[in-house]
Amino acid sequence: MSEVSAPKPLLEIKDLAITFSTPEGPVNAVRNANLTVMPGETVAIVGESGSGKSTTALSAIGLLPGNGKVSAGQILFDGEDLAQAPEKRFVELRGNHIGMVPQDPMSNLNPVWKIGFQVKETLKANGLAGDKPNERVAQVLADAGLPNPAARANQYPHEFSGGMRQRALIAIGLACRPRLLIADEPTSALDVTVQQQILDHLDTMTSELGTAVLLITHDLGLAAERAEKVIVMYKGQVVESGPALELLRNPQHPYTKRLINSAPSLAAKQGVEVKTPHEEQAAKNDNVLEVKDLTKVFDIRKGFGRKDKFTAVDKVSFAVPRGTTTAVVGESGSGKSTIAQMVLNLLEPTSGEITFDGQKMSKLSEKELFKFRRRVQPIFQDPYGSLDPMYSIYRTIEEPLRIHGIGSTAEREKKVRELLDQVSMPASTMHRFPNELSGGQRQRIAIARALALQPEMIVCDEAVSALDVLVQAQVLELLQQLQDELGLTYLFITHDLAVVRQIADDVVVMERGKMVEHASTDEVFTSAQSDYTRNLLNAIPGATLL
Amino acid sequence: MISFVLKRFLQLIPVFIGATLLVYFLVFATPGDPIAALSGGKPMSPAVEDALRAQYNLDKPFWVQYGLYLKNLFTFDLGMSFSGQEVKDLLARAFPVTARLAVIAMAIEAVFGIIFGVIAGMRKGKIFDSTVLVLSLLVIAVPTFVLGFVLQVVVGVQLGWAKPTVSGQATWGELILPGLVLGLVSFAYVLRLTRTSVIENKTADYVRTATAKGLSRPRVITVHILRNSLIPVVTYLGADLGALMGGAIVTEGIFNVPGIGNLLFKAIRFGETPTVVAIVGVLVIIFVVANLVVDMLYALLDPRIRYA
Numbered sequence: 001m002s003e004v005s006a007p008k009p010l011l012e013i014k015d016l017a018i019t020f021s022t023p024e025g026p027v028n029a030v031r032n033a034n035l036t037v038m039p040g041e042t043v044a045i046v047g048e049s050g051s052g053k054s055t056t057a058l059s060a061i062g063l064l065p066g067n068g069k070v071s072a073g074q075i076l077f078d079g080e081d082l083a084q085a086p087e088k089r090f091v092e093l094r095g096n097h098i099g100m101v102p103q104d105p106m107s108n109l110n111p112v113w114k115i116g117f118q119v120k121e122t123l124k125a126n127g128l129a130g131d132k133p134n135e136r137v138a139q140v141l142a143d144a145g146l147p148n149p150a151a152r153a154n155q156y157p158h159e160f161s162g163g164m165r166q167r168a169l170i171a172i173g174l175a176c177r178p179r180l181l182i183a184d185e186p187t188s189a190l191d192v193t194v195q196q197q198i199l200d201h202l203d204t205m206t207s208e209l210g211t212a213v214l215l216i217t218h219d220l221g222l223a224a225e226r227a228e229k230v231i232v233m234y235k236g237q238v239v240e241s242g243p244a245l246e247l248l249r250n251p252q253h254p255y256t257k258r259l260i261n262s263a264p265s266l267a268a269k270q271g272v273e274v275k276t277p278h279e280e281q282a283a284k285n286d287n288v289l290e291v292k293d294l295t296k297v298f299d300i301r302k303g304f305g306r307k308d309k310f311t312a313v314d315k316v317s318f319a320v321p322r323g324t325t326t327a328v329v330g331e332s333g334s335g336k337s338t339i340a341q342m343v344l345n346l347l348e349p350t351s352g353e354i355t356f357d358g359q360k361m362s363k364l365s366e367k368e369l370f371k372f373r374r375r376v377q378p379i380f381q382d383p384y385g386s387l388d389p390m391y392s393i394y395r396t397i398e399e400p401l402r403i404h405g406i407g408s409t410a411e412r413e414k415k416v417r418e419l420l421d422q423v424s425m426p427a428s429t430m431h432r433f434p435n436e437l438s439g440g441q442r443q444r445i446a447i448a449r450a451l452a453l454q455p456e457m458i459v460c461d462e463a464v465s466a467l468d469v470l471v472q473a474q475v476l477e478l479l480q481q482l483q484d485e486l487g488l489t490y491l492f493i494t495h496d497l498a499v500v501r502q503i504a505d506d507v508v509v510m511e512r513g514k515m516v517e518h519a520s521t522d523e524v525f526t527s528a529q530s531d532y533t534r535n536l537l538n539a540i541p542g543a544t545l546l
Numbered sequence: 547m548i549s550f551v552l553k554r555f556l557q558l559i560p561v562f563i564g565a566t567l568l569v570y571f572l573v574f575a576t577p578g579d580p581i582a583a584l585s586g587g588k589p590m591s592p593a594v595e596d597a598l599r600a601q602y603n604l605d606k607p608f609w610v611q612y613g614l615y616l617k618n619l620f621t622f623d624l625g626m627s628f629s630g631q632e633v634k635d636l637l638a639r640a641f642p643v644t645a646r647l648a649v650i651a652m653a654i655e656a657v658f659g660i661i662f663g664v665i666a667g668m669r670k671g672k673i674f675d676s677t678v679l680v681l682s683l684l685v686i687a688v689p690t691f692v693l694g695f696v697l698q699v700v701v702g703v704q705l706g707w708a709k710p711t712v713s714g715q716a717t718w719g720e721l722i723l724p725g726l727v728l729g730l731v732s733f734a735y736v737l738r739l740t741r742t743s744v745i746e747n748k749t750a751d752y753v754r755t756a757t758a759k760g761l762s763r764p765r766v767i768t769v770h771i772l773r774n775s776l777i778p779v780v781t782y783l784g785a786d787l788g789a790l791m792g793g794a795i796v797t798e799g800i801f802n803v804p805g806i807g808n809l810l811f812k813a814i815r816f817g818e819t820p821t822v823v824a825i826v827g828v829l830v831i832i833f834v835v836a837n838l839v840v841d842m843l844y845a846l847l848d849p850r851i852r853y854a
Contacts, residue, residue, distance in 0.1 A: 061758060063754055063757060063758060065749075087763070091760060091761075091762055091763070092760075093760075094757065094758055094759065094760035095758075095759050095760025095761075096760060099758070100755070100758035102751060102754070102755050102758070103751075104751060107750065107751040107752065108751045108752050108754075108755045109752055109755070110752040110753075110756065110770050110774065111752075111774075111848065111849070111850055112773050112774055112847065112848050112849060112850075113769075113770075113773075114849075118756075121759070121761060121765070121769070122759040122760065122761075125759060125760045125761045125762070125765070126760050156849045156850070158849070158850045169755070172755070172759060173758075175759075176760070
């Protein structure tokens with residue numbers, strides 16, 4: 001390069017405003033947004049859902065939803081203003097100049113086409129398929145770290161794991177060597193260890209290709225670890241921006257400070273005592289739940305009547321003292337949710353015994369089981385899926401009371417009011433429906449529903465995994481507070497070691513159905529015994545920054 | 547896949563027996579004496595009447611009648627109609643006509659229904675979409691016999707573009723107008739189904755990703771939206787193929803098409819059990835095979851569906 005003048009920015013967004021037209025009138029999703037991405041640089045936009053971070057990034061590749069429009073400002077890509085560019089221009093730019101890696105690997109590959117086909121059409125559309133397109137496809141997939149790419153190209157997305165799909169999507173995003181890559185929460189749906197591998201790989205690839213990355217994430221820790229520059233967005237506006245570490249160590253805006261304080265990935269390593277331990281309860285040796293040699297073997301059909309055995313849970317034993325929280329941690333497929341289902345008596349163990357409050361679960365009669373259901377309640381991951389959309393909030397919370405024949409109609413209504421109050425929701429919520437509430441509010445309703453029968457134990461299966469960091473922190477706090485008030489025992493299933501620090505007394509670490517570690521939270525965080533646990537800990541983004 | 551197909555064909559046996567038994571019984575239980583109907587209400591000598599009854603097994607109890615029918619079926623003897631013709635021959639003449647009619651109707655509803663549906667879906671809320679929606683509602687709301695007569699008079703008689711009635715040969719050309727009438731209602735349904743399905747799929751994440759890859763809009767629509775939108779449409783078309791082959795009694799009546807619908811209508815009116823049951827039996831097989839084809843098309847359209 002003979003240029004001696006200061007390098008020109010690759011992407012420069014100036015005073016950008018984006019408006020969505022809705023039946024209720026125009027909504028300003030983004031206002032006065034400014035950002036600059038230099039060639040080869042990684043810039044992260046951080047914010048919660050609805051902050052406008054994705055909208056801002058998508059406007060640069062002309063992918064705003066149908067009702068969204070750039071209403072003011074400029075999007076300068078290599079000096080060319082794309083703010084009002086026609087669709088034709090974007091078709092030329094997409095792929096070979098601006099690439100994208102989308103958020104959810106499960107929904108972003110077309111389920112009916114083979115992976116290879118979906119890569120190949122990218123190459124073809126941008127005139128890069130060459131004479132031997134299949135070899136090129138295999139090469140692109142191999143570059144993205146997909147093992148055995150030629151054979152893999154011949155498979156369908158549903159034959160891929162989440163991590164592999166994300167690799168395929170990265171391969172597609174980088175196939176045509178774009179100068180700018182928009183990575184929209186590229187790993188938020190993945191396990192931490194997979195997340196780390198994928199981001200490492202993305203780093204390597206983009207630095208080799210000299211691609212600039214606009215990384216969108218809700219995780220400040222991740223942003224700080226991966227990006228040179230961080231931009232914090234809140235309610236459609238850029239509230240703070242600057243070099244990553246500087247911003248993390250010396251945040252100016254109150255919102256940034258809140259984000260830093262509630263990011264579990266950061267809090268986990270700060271050594272801050274987020275969790276008051278329940279040593280006195282543990283000392284009493286009063287175990288609500290005892291699990292002994294618990295094993296679950298699934299039959300997997302292989303066609304022609306052949307079956308394979310798959311051991312999802314292999315001889316797991318642990319005990320949960322009354323009034324404490326035990327977290328079961330592991331990646332997808334580690335058997336943690338299977339344990340939760342067996343503890344809830346929704347799935348029968350192949351062997352081993354679960355004892356709840358001195359009673360062996362396998363011995364329960366129909367009637368005793370009904371009583372048991374009252375004492376142990378679940379909260380599930382997806383607050384969108386676990387509340388019946390046709391039931392009002394009142395009916396959702398009241399239903400368990402009615403089934404168990406508790407109180408008169410008036411008493412039940414009073415109880416529902418109390419429960420809503422306990423989870424900090426106004427009583428007026430009663431008459432609303434799940435679709436009118438936000439994710440965090442729905443999870444509060446799910447908690448109220450679980451509390452309705454005054455259970456002794458609550459099994460939280462990834463109860464906060466689907467929530468934004470700030471909401472996650474609030475829900476965790478609520479769970480904590482309820483535990484202190486009501487003496488609840490939690491079995492907390494999660495893939496996120498970072499939240500464990502905030503909530504758990506004890507930790508059970510699972511790897512492929514086996515328990516690899518069982519110790520107090522402090523011990524796990526300070527002196528983990530197994531390599532697997534240490535890997536999990538190291539994979540927490542931003543872990544080494546503070 | 548092969549075992550799946552075999553299983554489905556085995557299922558055909560009980561379905562076939564159940565359906566023919568039911569129909570046999572219904573015709574048996576229909577009030578009215580077939581022999582009296584045959585003679586047109588004129589008095590008939592008891593000897594002739596008895597001979598006729600014996601010939602068509604009408605003097606025997608129901609189970610014996612049905613049993614004899616099934617027995618004959620295995621030797622491909624479908625019995626005789628009251629007019630003295632082999633039912634086999636009647637079917638052989640009527641089915642090709644109905645099949646031609648069904649193919650025309652199916653082609654019209656599938657091709658135009660899907661094309662219009664995709665355009666309407668992609669332009670949701672625009673003028674094309676609204677116009678097509680209103681028109682399709684109109685087509686669904688107007689009964690076939692009204693639509694049939696109007697088109698017969700306007701296109702067939704006044705404009706003279708097509709023959710208003712069909713000859714005994716029922717050639718492809720003659721069947722276009724009846725096929726259009728027959729296919730119009732389903733065309734409206736296919737259009738609406740495709741439109742809804744396209745609207746649902748066009749906001750899918752993978753469609754946005756396909757656009758982000760730099761694909762042109764026509765390619766995104768045909769490769770990524772259309773194929774994923776076809777499953778509900780194929781289900782409908784499969785069920786509709788069975789209905790079309792069942793003969794459109796009204797349409798065939800209006801245009802005097804010598805097809806299955808006409809044959810079935812006459813046979814029911816005269817209480818000709820062998821003819822009615824034979825037609826229904828063939829229709830059952832067509833329905834089951836059509837549904838099997840639909841199931842196999844699913845697997846073709848969506849690789850996640852696999853049959854074992």
